[in-house]
Amino acid sequence: MATSPTPPTPTPPTTEPEAPRAGARAWAGLAVLLLPALLVSMDISVLFVAAPALAAAFDPTAAQWVWMMDVYGFVMASLLIAMGGLGDRIGRRRLLLAGGAAFGAASALVALAPTAELLIAGRVLLGVGAATLAPSTLALIRGLFAHPGQRRAAVGAWTAAFSGGAVAGPVIGGLLLEHFWWGSVFLINVPVMAVLLIAAPLLGPESRAPEGGSFDLPGALLCLAALLGAVFAVKHAAEHGPDAAAVLALAGGLACGALFVLRQRRAAHPLIDLGLFGNPAFSAAVAANGSVSLAAAGMGFLAFTYLQVVQGLSPFAAALWALPTFLGTVAGVAAAGAATARVSRGTVIATGLAVSALGFAGIGTVGPTSPVPLFIGSYIVVTLGAGMTAALANDLVLGSAPRERAGAASGVSETAVELGNALGIAVLGTIAAAVYRETMRGEASAAADGAAGQTVAAAAEQAAGMGEAGRGLLDTAFAAFTEGMNAAALTGAGVMAAVAVFAALALRGR
Secondary structure, rough: OOOOOOOOOOOOOOOOOOOOOOOOOHHHHHHHHHHHHHHHHHHEEEEHHHHHHHHHHHHEEEEEEHHHHHHHHHHHHHHHHHHHHHHHHHHHHHHHHHHHHHHHHHHHHHHHHHHHHHHHHHHHHHHHHHHHHHHHHHHHHHHHOOOHHHHHHHHHHHHHHHHHHHHHHHHHHHHHHHHOOOHHHHOOOHHHHHHHHHHHHOOOOOOOOOOOOOOOOHHHHHHHHHHHHHHHHHHHHHHOOOOOOHHHHHHHHHHHHHHHHHHHHHHHOOOOOOHHHHOHHHHHHHHHHHHHHHHHHHHHHHHHHHHHHHHHHHHHHHHHHHHHHHHHHHHHHHHHHHHHOOOOOHHHHHHHHHHHHHHHHHHHOOOOOOOOOHHHHHHHHHHHHHHHHHHHHHHHHHHHHHHHHHHHHHHHHHHHHHHHHHHHHHHHHHHHHHHHHHHHHHOOOHHHOOOHHHHHHHHHHHHHHOHHHHHHHHHHHHHHHHHHHHHHHHHHHHHHHHHHHHHHOEEEOO
8 A cells, every 4th residue: 555755844944043132241341432432523523612722822824723623534534444454454452452542642742732733743643543443443342232233222322422522522622621721622531541441451352354364554555645645635725726736636646546446356355345335325324424524523613613703602601502412413313213113224314314404504594693592403403413314324334344344344434424524624614714705805805815804713803902993894704704604504405415315315225
């Protein structure tokens, strides 16, 4: 008698094991990693409120003044990719410790600098140290939190610290300047870095790329030359117009950039996996981070001049008025986390960019006699959208990159952020300055060729010595500065709106 074949035993469906959840030690490590993220960002904006004190202490030339303000951001932006790749090779915690020591030493040098030249040199060294800290902290967070939900919360906290640092810088700086000399705004970095050096070895095991390999030094040098060439071209063109030196620097930077891309395609252990840019999520996240930084940093630089000079607030009072904008960033991060349970991250990022564009448009309507709450309210809308965007953009960067390339991916993202910060100050500041000069030339021709025709602070100082006759000059200068700020704000709104459209298309359905 034939027997029917035994039916095969059904194979149970395989499920992907859930990533392990981090414990209390990882969260304690996150708290330590938030410290350098806060300080690195804070040192971008801390000079906004210390600007009058530095001018009085050093009497810098116009060129020295520009370098004091933005050389830190440009140096950091130029080195972030290389430092991210170096951390992948030698260990992110090791690089974090080295960067913490360098950042603390450079902070002391800046705080005690006796001349403008030494202060600028100290800011350069500070940028080098910061370039090691930013990608190391974000990459270490990727290693501490494997669970996607926990990682998203940790990256959100990092984003709030990093974005909030730009707002906290003037607040803390204003408080210190009420009681101490200008160097105190940098000297506070030293004890915080000491805490980092003591606590960082307790974070857990070292984290590095498992494949090993040598560090791509030629690629790092080409990357540095490409970014510095482009940065110099922008700065030189902003100060002297698009002359031969600017064109030559830009051409050299572009040539080095092309050679860098060629080397990354052929190197056995490249600094950047260029294939990451084939992922629309990665590209959109990097673009979103860069645009938010460009618009927010450039407007922050102008906002404190508006509050202190045009509105007549003291440094500390201006900082207190700006404090709610930090809460706007925190609220944006929280809103983004809640929204992802209902809509896609791409939708949230595009919405955040659009919200920021609306805030900038609001600043574009502010006048010299507008109530301060109107200006601050528009600024809160800007930071609300920025917080929504940055939290998820950073998580997309980390989630799009292989675990072993987290440092390099973080370096790419942070390069976009810091380059955006530095270019925001340079580009939006240049737009505002150009409008100011043209308006003063047309409305106050007698003062246009002097210092009053160059900056609103100089106009306010000159008007103070003219008695009642200076009232007309002051009104003209305040109106001219506000028109320049409006033009910069509307430029920021346009940038945010354009990137919002790009992000919505690139992240559609993701």
